Amino acid sequence: MTKTRAIALFVAVAGSLLYLTTVYFSPSKNWEDYNQAGLAAYGKKDYAEAEKQLAAALKEAEKFPLSDSRLTLSLNNLMEIYRVQAKYAEAEPYIKRSLEIAEKIYGPENPNVAAHLNNLAGNYRDRGMYLEAEPLSKRALDIWEKAFGRDNPLVIFALKNYADLLRKMDRDAEAESYEARLKPGQANHARVNREK
Numbered sequence: 001m002t003k004t005r006a007i008a009l010f011v012a013v014a015g016s017l018l019y020l021t022t023v024y025f026s027p028s029k030n031w032e033d034y035n036q037a038g039l040a041a042y043g044k045k046d047y048a049e050a051e052k053q054l055a056a057a058l059k060e061a062e063k064f065p066l067s068d069s070r071l072t073l074s075l076n077n078l079m080e081i082y083r084v085q086a087k088y089a090e091a092e093p094y095i096k097r098s099l100e101i102a103e104k105i106y107g108p109e110n111p112n113v114a115a116h117l118n119n120l121a122g123n124y125r126d127r128g129m130y131l132e133a134e135p136l137s138k139r140a141l142d143i144w145e146k147a148f149g150r151d152n153p154l155v156i157f158a159l160k161n162y163a164d165l166l167r168k169m170d171r172d173a174e175a176e177s178y179e180a181r182l183k184p185g186q187a188n189h190a191r192v193n194r195e196k
Helices: 003-024 031-043 047-061 069-084 088-106 111-126 130-148 153-168 172-179 184-195
Strands: none
Touching: 031 047, 031 069, 047 069, 069 088, 069 111, 088 111, 111 130, 111 153, 130 153, 153 172
């Protein structure tokens, strides 16, 4: 066999193997692939496909350490899929797990923890579980206020949410005391939102 034929045969065999490998033995997906596919499906409002892909991303993320942001991101993405479909009970375990991880990583008084507390409080509020939501919402407000001061947008957001929750619980006097802490323009905005 000539050198040219040997090279041609090698190229033909290598090309055939490469083709077969890509067609029949495609590499397995990783977290990024599943996450991107899930977000694309979410963007198309194909929530069943988004849930499937994001659940696969979570399964991959379970292999990472707790401190890896992909784990909490996967939990939060699944929570959001359920939230937009008003499947609050299905979202709850993902929010709780995300909160638990944040508390382990950052400690109970960290502003990141307050974001997870706010999510869980919102989940309970949307389900009419006001007694469960109230201490979480208050704790989130307290953490953010201690970390950022009264004029921070997160604090204002939490303050409005807490006052609104108190009103839903027929605790108007308490709600008014929290709304009084808002600046005049912020207080009017809170009343407009409440009336909608």
